[in-house]
Amino acid sequence: MLYELTNVTKLYTQRRKRVDALAGIDLTIDQGEFLAIQGSTGSGKTTLLQMLGAMDRPTSGSLLFEGRDLAKLGESDLTELRSHSFGFIFQAFNLIPTLTAQENVETALVPWHVSIKERRSRAAEALEGVGLADRAKHIPSELSGGEQQRVAIARALVRAPRVIFADEPSGNLDERTRDDIIGLLEQLWRERGQTLIVVTHDTWVAGRASRRIWLDAGKLEAPPVDDRRGAEAIATPDREPALRA
């Protein structure tokens, strides 16, 4: 068991109004799962992602990751988890606009304090893995949406994380590019057994996952479909998952 959540809550105070973003979540996640978290806006799915990704701590409850309770960890421990065990992909790609593709991937390795040489070679390798070796010296404004998201994926992958978190990864992409990107993620999951936790409102994307959960008003809802169905069972589109040399 990778994750074990017991009665996790998250409470925000927004303009003196109390917001229960998460109102008691019980959940377990195994290694190697491709989990899709669905729900409408304000359902708490982004908050749940933050909790799982050690970006924030729950207000109450226990959140065990590999046996450690993230709810009780200090700021620096959480930071270390993020830098060594997790990778993130964002809807808006979130690349540093002033740095090249290569340098953007390298930013993930800055907290590792490895030599500049090693950092460079690892980053180059990761870019190659997503098929963007020839775009290494371009800055984000010179790259297409799909290319930017690939760079982001390379950045997430470069440190071989235990879990990759994606927040609406295809939200800013057109359909075709979406297929490419999601296909890439799927390939990682299939071939490397990468644990993926994806927040999405796109049913098609969610359909590629091995497991789907639904959130509504901070609570888990009963899934409309069988939640442990493997990805194979879902009808795949004509195209193969994106394969890049």
Add this chain to the structure above:
Amino acid sequence: MFFTYIYRELRRRHRQALLTALGLAVGVASVVAVTAYAGGVGDAQDEVLQSLYGVGTDITVSQTQKLGEGQGGPQSFGMRPPDSGSANAAGSAKIDRSVVTSSPGQKSIPQTKVTTISGLDGVKASTGSLSLTSLHVTGKFDQTQGGVSSGAVSGMPTGGQSSGGSLQMSGIDISSFSLAGVDVSNLKLGPLSAGQITSGRSFASDETDAKVALVTKAYAKQNGLAVGDSVKVKSTKFKVVGIVILPSGSTSSDVYVPLARAQKVSDNKNAVNQIYVQADSADSISAVKKEIKQVMPKATVTTSSDLASQVSGSLSSASSLADRLGRWLAVAALVAAFAVASLLSVSAVSRRVREFGTLKALGWKSRRIVGQVLGESVVTGLAGGVIGVALGIAGARLITALSPDLKATMGSSVPLPPGAPAGAGGMMEALGGAAQTVTVRLAAPISLNLVLLAVGLALAGGLLAGAFGGWHAARLRPADALRRVD
């Protein structure tokens, strides 16, 4: 990564960065220009004071004459016509008399005091000088009828006066010149310290008792003297070994001789009437003044700062201007620059919330991100410092080019202005009492220290601004990366 990131970010917002740097530059430049100007005024004041009583002198000591005391009053020559028995009743007698006395207003001080003062704490060196006036009267007594009377001739060159109507003086010629005895073993301190030899040579340090003299160029010209000629003081002949010029406005005597000779010629054994003291450092001057006062309670001890308060004229106005207005302006400009830099730094961070949030999500520690912000700010500050120094130097040069020659007037021949420090009065009498005006050119010097100060200020500004931005950045959360809108 650190420097790459800084450089790229500054390039991206180069306009704001430039604005910040320029703002800091203006603040720094005004500090540089004002400090240079104030320094120039200070130098000018020193120049004035130096020309008034010599390079290296920090304190002068003298003893002033109180009114009514005997010595120094109208001179009496005690001239008597020859005994009636020895001259013809209707004959005439020549007059040729010479008197050397201390300058008016000066009491003599035992020379041992010079040595005492040398030994005081904080005193680097001290010498004494004796300033004198030499009067020479020539003429004839004509006896017309019986009746003898003696005449006392006043020291004023007003011609003769007779009593009883029977004796007359004619063809009176009175000449005088000022004479100073100096310590030839230490010419770097004292009345000749600012002197320059234009012809011949200066005194040798072993000529303490020699009959040698230096004359000022003006006096030499007036009297047609050249090196090798001789000057007669009373009955002693002194050989002129050199012609000297002293800075304009400084008090000078016409003739300079070794101290021992001056003492002999004026019957002032082992006496001086002016002591020049050089302190170890500018900071010890007031302490030395106190010590001298203890050793010589009745003496008038004047320091250069006492005199500085006496300097009137455009120089002192320039100095007050530099002090008050200039400093406030510079401080205001600098504060404004710091404020602008801080605001821009904070705003820059606000526009990078998602960027910094992402880095935090990636595991970057807060302090690393704060370091980036500080780094950007410091680089901007450095740029501002460099530009500011360049602007400040240009500004100082401009001031130098534009400013008129400044005049400084010291003292007055009649009453001192009310509230003048007592010492200045004695000082002024020691200096001969006349009002002196010195003209100085104002320069605005830039020293290495000033440049370092300027760059330091700019760096501090950069750090301060960066701290504001950095604090803002440190408060960002990784979750900010997930914000939909920036």
